[in-house]
Amino acid sequence: MAILKIYEYPHPVLKKKAEPVAEVNDDLRKVLDDMLETMYEAPGVGLAAPQVGLSQRMVVIDAARDDEEPAPMYLINPEIIWRSEETEICEEGCLSVPEQNAEVERPASVRVRYTDYHGQAREILAEGFLAVVVQHELDHLDGILYIDRISKLKKSMLVKKLEKLRKNRSDAK
Ligand code: GNR
Numbered sequence: 001m002a003i004l005k006i007y008e009y010p011h012p013v014l015k016k017k018a019e020p021v022a023e024v025n026d027d028l029r030k031v032l033d034d035m036l037e038t039m040y041e042a043p044g045v046g047l048a049a050p051q052v053g054l055s056q057r058m059v060v061i062d063a064a065r066d067d068e069e070p071a072p073m074y075l076i077n078p079e080i081i082w083r084s085e086e087t088e089i090c091e092e093g094c095l096s097v098p099e100q101n102a103e104v105e106r107p108a109s110v111r112v113r114y115t116d117y118h119g120q121a122r123e124i125l126a127e128g129f130l131a132v133v134v135q136h137e138l139d140h141l142d143g144i145l146y147i148d149r150i151s152k153l154k155k156s157m158l159v160k161k162l163e164k165l166r167k168n169r170s171d172a173k
């Protein structure tokens with residue numbers, strides 16, 4: 001297993017629409033294992049392949065709380081096939097936009113069709129925090145970051161803070 005490099009905003013790989021995965025085989029499972037390890041180490045609750053420089057439609061998620069058993073999920077070629085009318089606002093962060101947060105409004109629940117780790121077709125109804133993470137990860141596959149879903153003013157303030165953080169980090173070295 002290996003820890004992969006996480007690409008950060010505004011790296012162009014994060015803006016690209018990812019390509020469908022053609023086949024679930026051992027090579028692909030090895031990448032998924034590395035993605036999961038990278039996500040746990042970060043730590044994060046989800047990670048999409050474009051965040052580690054791979055423009056392929058796959059994500060890993062573990063939205064279990066700290067007091068629950070780990071619940072890793074692997075979603076290959078995921079598609080939202082139903083969204084609730086009802087929406088919810090949740091504070092989001094992203095490993096590709098370090099140390100920033102903003103409130104994002106999204107459908108409260110979504111039904112997702114995907115292929116699993118073993119190449120099996122599956123469907124899940126995601127609700128609550130899992131629904132937020134699933135939608136955040138699927139956005140990555142279409143080149144969308146949560147900061148693209150907030151107001152222009154909030155986004156520009158957030159990007160300024162990110163640039164300041166980076167400057168402080170490089171000055172500290
Ligand atoms: O670790 C993460 N936490 C998080 C919190 C609220 C909403 C979405 C997320 S996903 C994020 C990891 C990440 O950047 N995944 O793409």
Ligand code: NI
Nearest residue numbers: 093094095096
């Ligand atoms: Ni993210």
